[in-house]
Amino acid sequence: MRSGIIAVIGRANAGKSTLVNVLVGEKVSIVSPKPQTTRNAIMGVLTEDGCQLVFVDTPGLYKSSNKLTDIMMKTADDASKDVDFILYVHDGHGGLSDADIALIKKYANGKIPAAIAYTKIDIMPKERIAADVKELYENGIRADVFPVSARKGTNLKKLKKFLAEAMPEGDKVIADDIVSDKSEKFMIAEIMREKILLKFDDEVPHGIAIVVNKFERQENGVYDINLDIVCEKPNHKAILIGKGGRAIKEVSSFAREGMEKFLDAKVFLTTYVRVEEDWRNKTGLIKDLVII
Ligand SMILES: Nc1nc2c(ncn2[C@@H]2O[C@H](COP(=O)(O)OP(=O)(O)OP(=O)(O)O)[C@@H](O)[C@H]2O)c(=O)[nH]1
Ligand SMILES: [Mg+2]
Numbered sequence: 001m002r003s004g005i006i007a008v009i010g011r012a013n014a015g016k017s018t019l020v021n022v023l024v025g026e027k028v029s030i031v032s033p034k035p036q037t038t039r040n041a042i043m044g045v046l047t048e049d050g051c052q053l054v055f056v057d058t059p060g061l062y063k064s065s066n067k068l069t070d071i072m073m074k075t076a077d078d079a080s081k082d083v084d085f086i087l088y089v090h091d092g093h094g095g096l097s098d099a100d101i102a103l104i105k106k107y108a109n110g111k112i113p114a115a116i117a118y119t120k121i122d123i124m125p126k127e128r129i130a131a132d133v134k135e136l137y138e139n140g141i142r143a144d145v146f147p148v149s150a151r152k153g154t155n156l157k158k159l160k161k162f163l164a165e166a167m168p169e170g171d172k173v174i175a176d177d178i179v180s181d182k183s184e185k186f187m188i189a190e191i192m193r194e195k196i197l198l199k200f201d202d203e204v205p206h207g208i209a210i211v212v213n214k215f216e217r218q219e220n221g222v223y224d225i226n227l228d229i230v231c232e233k234p235n236h237k238a239i240l241i242g243k244g245g246r247a248i249k250e251v252s253s254f255a256r257e258g259m260e261k262f263l264d265a266k267v268f269l270t271t272y273v274r275v276e277e278d279w280r281n282k283t284g285l286i287k288d289l290v291i292i
Pocket of ligand 1: 031060152
């Protein structure tokens with residue numbers, strides 16, 4: 001059989017996690033319209049038709065702004081090494097800048113075989129695609145380019161087939177029934193963070209970390225979950241809680257629904273908001289709050 005590890009690399013907000021989720025056929029990684037949604041390297045496995053594709057979703061490439069961002073960039077860069085293949089995800093809708101070309105050259109023109117998923121074609125003029133593909137070629141980029149839409153499912157079969165054929169011959173790396181390397185507890189924390197990313201603006205969601213204190217399945221099948229929402233500043237705490245606790249109530253209920261869908265069971269969720277000043281610049285706290 002063919003099997004291999006594919007690092008999924010690209011700028012923040014390009015659509016990497018969305019693409020990994022649809023390729024794998026299950027939600028292994030959270031998604032939001034804000035950059036820097038993914039903080040960890042997250043494995044998503046597709047075992048199908050005698051082939052195993054092990055995707056590694058990564059934090060998006062982004063400007064350095066604090067210690068956490070530096071660690072995230074290193075996570076992405078490390079994930080691009082020692083793999084069988086690199087799938088560089090480019091946001092076609094976002095345009096093709098010189099900075100994009102430089103990054104594509106770095107990751108798709110190296111020693112490791114690579115392809116480019118040119119994504120979000122459902123929301124952009126079709127004629128720009130050919131122009132961009134030409135520009136990539138003129139800049140010396142020879143990796144195959146797959147215009148896709150993860151949202152609409154366009155061209156994904158073609159991309160999957162290409163990736164399957166690009167994998168080396170060998171035994172499967174991961175057992176058949178495993179789709180992710182992350183625990184349910186990790187995903188519960190991520191679902192909470194996803195809903196906060198969706199509900200709150202500006203710096204608030206970026207300074208959030210989730211600590212799961214309790215994750216227990218009771219005899220009646222209901223999950224009892226207690227978690228801390230850690231934020232960076234006292235004024236962020238006030239925003240998160242909202243007037244009369246309305247904001248936290250709303251986002252918690254939204255998160256509970258997401259958790260119930262993920263666990264396929266009822267969830268009893270309690271949350272507590274606390275402040276850890278400037279935690280994104282404190283290495284010890286980053287280690288405690290972001291499982292890397
Ligand atoms: N229209 C459209 N939107 C998409 C597509 N793929 C992703 N998006 C949207 O793009 C935004 C970013 O998607 P993510 O999958 O979180 O992007 P990412 O590259 O993982 O981002 P980081 O984890 O922050 O690096 C979300 O709002 C997605 O819904 C697509 O094919 N079409
Ligand atoms: Mg992501």
